[in-house]
Amino acid sequence: MPTLTRRPIYIAFLMLLCTCVRAQGLELKGRVVESGGELPVEFATVKAIDPSNGDMLTGTTTDVAGNFTLTVPQPGITLEVSFLGFAPTRVEDVRGADMGTIVLKPDGETLDEVLVTGERSTTEFRLDKRVFNVGKDLSSSGASALEVLNNVPSVTVSIEGQINLRGSGGVQILIDGKPSVLTADNGNALGTITADMIESVEVITNPSAKYQAEGTAGIINIVLKKEEQRGLNGSVTVNTGTPNNHSLGLSVNRRTAKFNLFGQLGVGYRTFPEDNRGINRDLSSGTTILSEGEADKNEQFYNLILGTDYHINDRNVLSLTGHLAYEIETENAITDFSVINSAGNLTDAWRRTEATEATNPKWQYELNYKREFDAEDKDHVLIVSALGNSFTKDQSSEFTTNTSEGEALFGDQLTRTDFGQTEYTFKADYTRPVSEAVTLETGLQYVLNDVGNDFAVSDFIDDDFQLVPELTNRFEFQQGVLGAYVTSSYEGDKWGVKAGLRVEQTDLSTVLVNTQEANDQNYTNLFPTLHTSYKFSEAASVQAGYSRRVFRPRLWDLNPFFNIRNNFNVRAGNPNLQPEFTDSYEVTGILIVGDLSLNAGIYHRYTTDVVERVSFFQDNVNVTQPINLGTSRTNGVELNGKYRPAKWMTLSGDFNFNAFDRTAELEGVSYDFSAEQFNGRLVTKFELPLDIDFEVAGNVRSGYRTVQGNVSGFSYADIGLRKKILKGRMIFNVSVRDAFASMIDESEATQPDFYLYNYRQRGRFVTVGLSYGFGKGEAMEFGGQKQF
Structure with a gap:
């Protein structure tokens, strides 16, 4: 056969052969190791790339031994292998099945580049909220959620755990966008959440109608971590500190095509010391009661979070999460009391010793179903969820009195508290994009809160403890809130607007079982919201918002019982307390110029039936009780900024100032006044050689006037240091909170x-910690705060 005649046959044969090879595919096998040894690189990314256009054809990850198997559609592809901290390696024109051993070389520049990407701004601004990324605050290492919140712009936390937003209470605390039993108990239960568990904190000063109307000052949403990287990822952490702050934690995530399994386990022991002093002076009789003491609260905690996301298919996901926490508390306090008469002479003196023991089991579960209706439009969704949680406390306290002069005004006593709270939330949210610019949202929610508290006091009389009937009772609290909302939003290239309306019906009942004192409240309220934004350029935009909020009295605001550690200064609730309402307005501008980002805003709040704690004084005993007291008008300005004057230095800070007018009348006496207050924070971060970061944070809170007196201001400093080891997979931390022990509540x-x-x-807290991350390594972008 002539050559020219055979050539078309050869060409056809070769084309058929290539087609067959392409149809069958080519299975590649190989192993990935680090340079300088045979250490395998687990969970490295292996991608097959089309050399003609650079598109990825398929991909996989290596196993724990560094091995991989990958089926590619045809020979001649480019194989790329990469992993955090190593320079990517490419193999061009792959035609054989055996890839042998592929070596990855460390690349400091690549590692630095990835970490810089992870160094997001401390605060991110969005249409109706600000997001604070916890991982960038070195002084949060080993801290509890309360201490983390104290580093968030606009948020302050008092030494008692009282959380304020822009200087105001009445804040609703959410976890992952939902109410949680961990945010009850005056916020103290937030201590079971530690900094390493928190991804970010969202500050929503003017929430849309989609959110519950609870919280006159706004909403703080704590977003917990839930890694969704393919393969196995996690970290092991250990830290120690003084006063006692010892803990061990494990965080693990495993992602497959159908399931995302995640879990966190933590155990620890902590001590919270306290020094206190008090003066009660009766100006009518001239008698003065002086008290001075110290206390320490010791807490063992065990924390377990387990959850899974089951991807039924591309459009349906079912999630189940469970959280178990158990605390064992002991508290010891010694307080010395002295009675000084009008002539300045000591008449009586005694020491009161307290020994308290308590156990606090908590549990929470959530079942969540998410359906996406359109494969091309991920925003068209229905989310249905059921949330249940419980918090119980079994506590007993023994008070012993030793007299050194005269006669003690209070003798030996015993108290017992048996407390239980359950809360159930049922919610459905539906989002429907009408067009590329217009979106509708609607939803329903029902929240049921059921609480019971048995409280008993016994006095030591005639060589025996005898029950005090007037201080012993059972308090029952039940509240149901049914809410419905609808919002509509338009978001164009430059201008956007969102309007909404929420209606909530509240049914509240309290009863003192022994005395049958009951209080029932039922009311329905409307809560309109309006938000708008305009984008002048990529560097400048402005936002404005309005919302109406409510603060409903909580258990401890209504419960008339109190702790009698100091019988001359007691806190009690008010069963007849009514809700307070706030209309909130704000305008915020955002400007980014080079290495400077600046956020500036002005706001106004008008609150009616203000809930304020007031002192009632009789026989040298001060009983502090919340009551509804008049109105408040607040005008404020807030500044947040970040500046990088040098490659190795970053400055960030925030400042909030407000002036308020109080109109109040109590028992026929006017308490009208005007006052001002401010708080600020400046953080300086240095990126030093040898992969060391050093951070100093200065904080200041001014004093301010109250209806009956004044609260003093203070300033304090936090210090943090972080050292990256093993290419960033291990992190060493040192943090000092309140370095000069200057945070004083006065x-x-x-x-x-x-x-x-x-x-x-409370004093100074020093923590030293070590964290090791395993898996894909991306989790180590947050390695600096993995102190469980």
């Missing part, structure tokens, strides 16, 4: 017939 109340002074201090 208040005075001055009235015509009495004077009160209270002082409390």
